[in-house]
Amino acid sequence: MSNIIGGIEGGATHSTLTLLDTSGNVVTTVKSQGTNHHLIGMEECRKRIANLVNMAKKEAGISLDTPLLALGLSLSGCELEESNNQLVEGLKKSYPNLSQYIAIGSDTDGSVAATSNNGGLVSIAGTGSNTLLINPDGTRTQCGGWGYLLGDEGSAWDIAHRSIKTCFDAIDKLEKPPHPIDTLWKRIQKYFEITNQPDLLDIFYGPFCKAKIAGFCKEVAELANSGDPLALHIFSEAGRYIAKSITAVYPKASPKLTDMPDGLQVACVGSVWLSWSLLKEGFVRHIEDNTDIQKLMLIRVICPSGLGAAYMACDKLGLDVPRSYNKNYEILFRYKRNSSSYVCSSS
Incomplete structure (x- = not known):
């Protein structure tokens, strides 16, 4: 041994x-x-x-x-x-x-x-998503982690799927999108090497590769960083869903965790968190409008x-x-209610 x-x-x-x-x-x-x-x-x-x-x-x-x-x-x-x-x-x-x-x-x-x-909370937003709270006494509360058919909100899969579905619904005149789809649809066509909607059916219903579809999230992030309003909206919605999953388990957190100087510490794991600047607006808006949480500290595991x-x-x-x-993480974002500014390590 x-x-x-x-x-x-x-x-x-x-x-x-x-x-x-x-x-x-x-x-x-x-x-x-x-x-x-x-x-x-x-x-x-x-x-x-x-x-x-x-x-x-x-x-x-x-x-x-x-x-x-x-x-x-x-x-x-x-x-x-x-x-x-x-x-x-x-x-x-x-x-x-x-x-x-x-x-x-x-x-x-x-x-x-x-x-x-001593326990803590982790929010995973990678190919899939999951949120888990572990209290100092070992009790656990989970939100999500149910895979792409039953969950994965806020994940790379969810962002890619939401992008494609928004375009499909707009083309079908089923639902009006919040912003024009032209730029996003062209990016979908290029990434998946398709020309029309039916071409995507083999990708979703043929030999299935979740990672390939989730990989389109990176394309959406590039569009959002270039200012495309629909891509920005989709990332904001992802941030809102991530915040919802955190606030779903928050009431079960021990005061030993929530009463820390910077509030409950949230370990942020997964590639979607690399686009925090795109997630932040939806994340903060949900916390502000739907909870009474006073402080949170998001950390990135490094x-x-x-x-x-x-x-x-x-x-x-x-x-x-x-x-x-303390060598295993860096501070991503400090949230404090009623603060005119939020402290974060990236924009």
Whole structure:
């Protein structure tokens, strides 16, 4: 057995594994495919986890026959204890040399663990979306995380889908858009290499690739940054939905979290948060108009993906590994009600 601890942060599109030693130093970080077992199946998920661990062992000079001391799995789709246990038991049976101990949780668990061992709130807005509150006593409240058919509001998928649906509804004269669709529709045609609406049917109803569709979010962001009013509106709506998910769980937050000097700390994870300047208007407007929240602090997790999952494993297994939380994030935005200005690290 080695003295190395691993952590995997796995999403629908890609997964990252970080190895660290018992002094808290990062040994290596490697990336691979998505590990959501709802999308790829339980067996394929286990196979990808094992391949990722073995890839990292090779880079770190660890024999593939030498188990890690512990492995934390913070994976998209791992919200249910029964299926989580099934995934772990299958890993132990099929890959006995993977790790001596395995701890598992959802993709939100690792993000909270990366910034605090006293709980907190994480808002994931990547390919999909999810919001999870973990109180200091371990109680949990979740909003979202139900996938593209039942949720994912505020995610890259949602922004891409909302863009396409707005154009379809306008072309069909079903619903008038808030702004002209011409620029956005041309960008859709170019990105998906289509000429008309029926051409998109194979993309949505043929061999399905959620990541490909969600990737159009980047195109919408480019249009919004160039001033296109419809793209700006769609991002503002995404910001509103993200705020709604945070305020949905806020009432369950412990005073130990909400009474901090800067209010409840929200760990912001996922590529959509890179467009905070586009989300901010809708986000703040919802907080101001629909809640009595006085203060919030949004932070962006900047440590290697997978580090939080490794910390999660240490917490669950009682391993005392040094960590410096303040190096793992930067302040994105401080909200204070009735303030004439808001403090943020980016425009």
